[in-house]
Amino acid sequence: MRWSSIVGKVQVALCVTLCGFMWGCASAPEKSADTVVRIRCWTMWSGGEEKAFQAVLDRYNETHPGVRFENLGSVNDEKTVRALVAGAPPDVFTVSDPSYLGALAANDAILPLDDLFGKSHLKTDDFTRASLSQARYNGKLYAMPYLVDCIGLLWNKKVFREAGLDPERPPQTIEELEEFCRKITRHGSDGRLTRIGLRPPDGVNLLALYGGGFFEPATGRITANNPRNIEAATAFKALMDAQGGYEAVQGFAAGFANEQGGYNSFYVGQAGMAFTGQWNTYWIAKYKPDTEYGVAPLPYPAAHPERKGTLWLGGNFFCIPKESRHPKEAWDFLVWTQSLEAQRLLADSLHGVPNIRAALKLRSLREGEPWRVSFGKFMDLSDSSNATHFPPMPVAALYLSEINSAIEAVGYGRKTPEKSLSDTQERVQREMDRYR
Amino acid sequence: MRTNSRKTFLSREQRLGLWFISPWLIGFVLLTLYPILATLYLSFTDYRVLSPPRWVGWANYRELLLDTENFWPSLGNTVFFFLELPLALILGLALALLLNQKLRGMTIYRTLFYLPSIVPVVANAMLWLWLLNPEHGLVNTGLRAVHIPAPAWLASPLWAKPALIVMDLWAVGGSMVIYLAALQGVPTSLYEAADLDGANAFQKLVSVTLPAISPVIFFNLIMGVIGTFQYFTQTFVMTKGGPDKATLFYALYLYQNAFQYFRMGAACAMAWLLFLVTLAATFLVFKTSAGWVYYEGER
Numbered sequence: 060m061r062w063s064s065i066v067g068k069v070q071v072a073l074c075v076t077l078c079g080f081m082w083g084c085a086s087a088p089e090k091s092a093d094t095v096v097r098i099r100c101w102t103m104w105s106g107g108e109e110k111a112f113q114a115v116l117d118r119y120n121e122t123h124p125g126v127r128f129e130n131l132g133s134v135n136d137e138k139t140v141r142a143l144v145a146g147a148p149p150d151v152f153t154v155s156d157p158s159y160l161g162a163l164a165a166n167d168a169i170l171p172l173d174d175l176f177g178k179s180h181l182k183t184d185d186f187t188r189a190s191l192s193q194a195r196y197n198g199k200l201y202a203m204p205y206l207v208d209c210i211g212l213l214w215n216k217k218v219f220r221e222a223g224l225d226p227e228r229p230p231q232t233i234e235e236l237e238e239f240c241r242k243i244t245r246h247g248s249d250g251r252l253t254r255i256g257l258r259p260p261d262g263v264n265l266l267a268l269y270g271g272g273f274f275e276p277a278t279g280r281i282t283a284n285n286p287r288n289i290e291a292a293t294a295f296k297a298l299m300d301a302q303g304g305y306e307a308v309q310g311f312a313a314g315f316a317n318e319q320g321g322y323n324s325f326y327v328g329q330a331g332m333a334f335t336g337q338w339n340t341y342w343i344a345k346y347k348p349d350t351e352y353g354v355a356p357l358p359y360p361a362a363h364p365e366r367k368g369t370l371w372l373g374g375n376f377f378c379i380p381k382e383s384r385h386p387k388e389a390w391d392f393l394v395w396t397q398s399l400e401a402q403r404l405l406a407d408s409l410h411g412v413p414n415i416r417a418a419l420k421l422r423s424l425r426e427g428e429p430w431r432v433s434f435g436k437f438m439d440l441s442d443s444s445n446a447t448h449f450p451p452m453p454v455a456a457l458y459l460s461e462i463n464s465a466i467e468a469v470g471y472g473r474k475t476p477e478k479s480l481s482d483t484q485e486r487v488q489r490e491m492d493r494y495r
Numbered sequence: 496m497r498t499n500s501r502k503t504f505l506s507r508e509q510r511l512g513l514w515f516i517s518p519w520l521i522g523f524v525l526l527t528l529y530p531i532l533a534t535l536y537l538s539f540t541d542y543r544v545l546s547p548p549r550w551v552g553w554a555n556y557r558e559l560l561l562d563t564e565n566f567w568p569s570l571g572n573t574v575f576f577f578l579e580l581p582l583a584l585i586l587g588l589a590l591a592l593l594l595n596q597k598l599r600g601m602t603i604y605r606t607l608f609y610l611p612s613i614v615p616v617v618a619n620a621m622l623w624l625w626l627l628n629p630e631h632g633l634v635n636t637g638l639r640a641v642h643i644p645a646p647a648w649l650a651s652p653l654w655a656k657p658a659l660i661v662m663d664l665w666a667v668g669g670s671m672v673i674y675l676a677a678l679q680g681v682p683t684s685l686y687e688a689a690d691l692d693g694a695n696a697f698q699k700l701v702s703v704t705l706p707a708i709s710p711v712i713f714f715n716l717i718m719g720v721i722g723t724f725q726y727f728t729q730t731f732v733m734t735k736g737g738p739d740k741a742t743l744f745y746a747l748y749l750y751q752n753a754f755q756y757f758r759m760g761a762a763c764a765m766a767w768l769l770f771l772v773t774l775a776a777t778f779l780v781f782k783t784s785a786g787w788v789y790y791e792g793e794r
Contacts, residue, residue: 166545310647314630457756467739
């Protein structure tokens with residue numbers, strides 16, 4: 060009796076507290092008296108980028124009376140996931156790590172956008188091919204891209220000259236890349252590296268060059284250890300060995316300064332080449348304008364010339380939660396982000412590559428300051444038929460981590476490429492099977 | 496409420512007491528006990544966080560125990576890290592013995608040796624990233640100056656774990672201070688008695704000092720065992736498990752499963768395995784302690 064009365068009191072107290080708490084949470088973003096719909100928008104951008112996006116939102120709010128988008132910046136994916144699980148998600152949000160997209164889609168946490176897309180004026184052909192395929196899972200569209208990042212090859216012309224290479228000619232094939240690396244790499248009098256040819260690339264980027272693919276959506280089969288990927292892992296080892304071995308290269312690379320700044324290893328010539336993105340064109344102009352460099356597509360394997368013009372894509376994606384309270388308003392905003400005005404606004408301040416084909420032709424993005432010419436090269440490459448990306452899939456985070464481990468194990472010589480990628484295959488397939 | 500007029504199971508004071516501690520009780524039940532029990536249930540489910548858990552029986556446990564790529568290496572790395580325990584124990588004790596001498600300016604030395612342990616773990620990690628930098632780090636610059644081959648430390652699968660151990664030993668001041676406090680509590684009468692018996696310094700250390708502070712050594716050992724099993728922050732900040740999984744510690748792999756791979760069920764199973772292993776190890780230390788830990792009250 061007494062216990063139940065205590066428990067009763069505790070329950071009452073708890074309910075009161077929880078109700079008060081929930082009321083406090085829920086009341087804020089509802090319609091206010093002047094019937095402006097407030098939309099809660101969570102984004103990954105922080106600092107200067109957050110300000111850039113806020114300017115875009117301000118523009119939208121100005122031109123769209125009746126809605127008011129309120130941005131919360133610096134949100135990481137884990138926070139969004141917790142909010143989704145708790146049933147208190149924002150109305151629209153960005154995925155900062157694209158590998159989360161597949162998991163969100165496979166677990167039914169975000170709205171498929173095909174119907175809305177079909178009813179809008181948007182057409183698939185308006186988009187660069189890979190920007191939209193990155194947002195699809197199981198044939199359905201789950202996100203809207205808003206600018207993409209393009210990874211291509213940057214080469215330092217001064218370093219090329221010093222190595223006796225033609226400064227105007229980047230390596231075309233991977234075999235040539237290896238040869239250039241060997242020529243560029245230098246050791247000091249004590250045998251330590253003082254310059255390498257290629258900054259160690261992400262394993263997954265190297266695999267992408269061979270076009271072996273990672274996943275067959277139709278069968279749900281992981282293809283980590285297909286022959287092309289094994290070739291790629293073998294090439295990775297050869298590339299690192301050409302520069303003094305993976306451990307030496309990693310030790311040397313550990314001494315590199317922050318990428319954002321005047322001491323970027325590529326800008327100062329510690330590495331003659333890098334697989335890196337379009338943001339460097341702006342950074343170089345800002346931090347080390349005397350860097351002489353060129354932009355090229357990633358090299359292709361000589362045996363597979365159809366891989367010419369390969370480019371690796373990442374992107375900014377907006378999703379609408381299943382439980383968004385204002386999906387229509389959120390979608391209207393996403394449609395607007397595909398307009399020329401919105402693409403130009405953000406591309407100009409955030410230095411991402413537009414994902415709308417018409418915006419790639421905007422002269423204001425590729426003319427004017429000298430660095431915009433190099434930026435334009437990235438824009439040209441972004442619609443290449445060999446522009447590629449990691450496939451959206453529920454186990455993407457695990458898969459990417461396993462690929463990087465596999466490539467590392469090959470680099471350090473602990474495993475053969477076959478063994479390493481077969482281990483990845485088995486591990487990730489087992490995980491993927493849980494989603495069937 | 497007029498319940499106190501009736502015959503009650505709990506006295507008025509007991510109920511008042513319960514009311515006063517109720518914020519803590521509620522917090523404990525809701526925020527600690529419930530999650531702990533929930534992880535036990537979840538460890539038997541396929542729980543991807545974004546969708547409801549699905550019962551799978553022992554599958555998570557079976558899969559973990561068969562996983563020779565990540566689970567066992569992560570446990571192996573963690574067990575390797577137990578090398579640090581005796582080193583930290585001996586170093587902490589040795590420093591405490593030195594700092595227990597009666598010399599001028601001792602308080603300054605004590606402060607200096609204790610100082611590193613008040614540096615926050617993350618700040619400490621960032622600092623050591625610089626010190627151990629294979630190219631520009633102070634450690635390798637020093638080694639090169641005396642023509643000793645300089646390893647790549649955190650970029651080398653062979654040297655990454657030793658590097659972390661060295662880094663942790665730098666912050667040994669925390670346990671040192673506890674030893675120091677214990678040393679000062681050893682009754683001088685025991686030393687006087689030993690002097691009368693003609694004991695030398697080493698004999699006094701082994702026969703008087705160590706037995707007298709054995710409860711404190713025991714305490715540091717237990718905390719060390721538990722702390723080693725939970726080793727996480729340094730590797731999370733510095734190496735993320737690399738190079739080549741050399742610093743993939745158990746707690747880091749657990750974290751990756753829970754928060755990066757959407758494998759919360761497996762992560763919960765790992766947490767329970769960790770709990771059982773820690774329990775067993777602590778129990779073992781407790782069992783052996785009867786033979787070497789002396790409490791004053793017992794005699």
